[in-house]
Amino acid sequence: GAxxxxxxxxxxxxxxxxxxxxxxxxxxxxxxxxYQQALGQGPEFLTYFQNEAQLxxxxxxxxxxxxxxxxxxxxxxxIQRTQQEDxxxxxCASSSQKTELSxxxxxxxxxxxxxxx
Amino acid sequence: EDQVTQSPEAxxxxxxxxxxxxxxxxxxxxxxxxxxxxxPGKGPEFLFTLYSAGEEKEKExxxxxxxxxxxxxxxxxxxxxxxxxxxxxxxxxxYNKLIFGAGTRLAVHP
Numbered sequence: 001g002a003x004x005x006x007x008x009x010x011x012x013x014x015x016x017x018x019x020x021x022x023x024x025x026x027x028x029x030x031x032x033x034x035y036q037q038a039l040g041q042g043p044e045f046l047t048y049f050q051n052e053a054q055l056x057x058x059x060x061x062x063x064x065x066x067x068x069x070x071x072x073x074x075x076x077x078x079i080q081r082t083q084q085e086d087x088x089x090x091x092c093a094s095s096s097q098k099t100e101l102s103x104x105x106x107x108x109x110x111x112x113x114x115x116x117x
Numbered sequence: 118e119d120q121v122t123q124s125p126e127a128x129x130x131x132x133x134x135x136x137x138x139x140x141x142x143x144x145x146x147x148x149x150x151x152x153x154x155x156x157p158g159k160g161p162e163f164l165f166t167l168y169s170a171g172e173e174k175e176k177e178x179x180x181x182x183x184x185x186x187x188x189x190x191x192x193x194x195x196x197x198x199x200x201x202x203x204x205x206x207x208x209x210x211x212y213n214k215l216i217f218g219a220g221t222r223l224a225v226h227p
Contacts, residue, residue, distance in 0.1 A: 042217030
C-alpha cells in the first residue's frame with residue numbers, strides 16, 4: 001500500500017482479555033517499529049525489527065507484551081491479559097533501510113486506539 | 118539518561134503571527150533529529166531530518182534549525198491549517214529507538 005496500515009483502528013477490550021494489533025508496513029521496508037502513545041504525550045518506543053529479526057525489545061513494558069514479524073513484512077503486537085494502564089494509541093512505523101544508515105525517513109501509521117475497560 | 122523537552126507546551130497564534138517552537142535535549146552522541154507533525158487522531162507525519170549543527174531545512178512556512186543542544190521550528194505567517202502538535206525526536210547511533218518530546222500543541226486562529 002501507499003502508507004503504513006494498522007488494524008483495528010479502534011479496539012475496546014475488557015480487562016483480562018488478550019488483544020492483537022496488526023501492522024502492514026510500506027512494501028519493501030526493512031525496518032519496523034512499534035511505539036505507544038498516551039494521551040498528551042509523545043510516542044514511546046516499544047520494539048524494533050529489522051526484517052524478521054527483533055533487534056530491540058527493551059521498551060516492552062512487561063512480559064504481557066509480545067511482538068512478531070515472522071516473514072519480515074506484516075507485524076503483530078499482542079497484549080495478553082490487558083490492564084487499564086495498557087489503554088493508549090499503538091503506533092507502527094516503517095523505514096526503507098537499516099537504522100544505521102543516514103538519509104532515511106520513518107513513516108508512521110494512523111495508530112490503533114486501545115481502550116481497556 | 119537521554120531527555121527531550123519541548124516548549125512551550127501549547128501556543129496560540131493569530132493567523133500571520135510568526136513564532137518559534139523549541140526542542141532541547143541531552144543526548145549523548147547526537148547524530149540527528151526528526152521533526153514530526155501530528156493531527157488529532159492521526160499518526161505523526163514526517164517533516165524534517167536534521168543531521169548537523171547549523172543545518173537548516175524549509176518546507177512551506179516551516180523552517181527547522183539545529184544546534185548541539187537544541188532545535189527550533191520556525192513558523193512564518195502561519196495559517197489555521199498549521200494547527201497541530203509538533204513533535205521532535207533526537208537520535209544517536211541508529212534511529213531504531215527514538216525519544217520523543219511531549220510536543221507543542223499549536224493553535225492558529227483566523
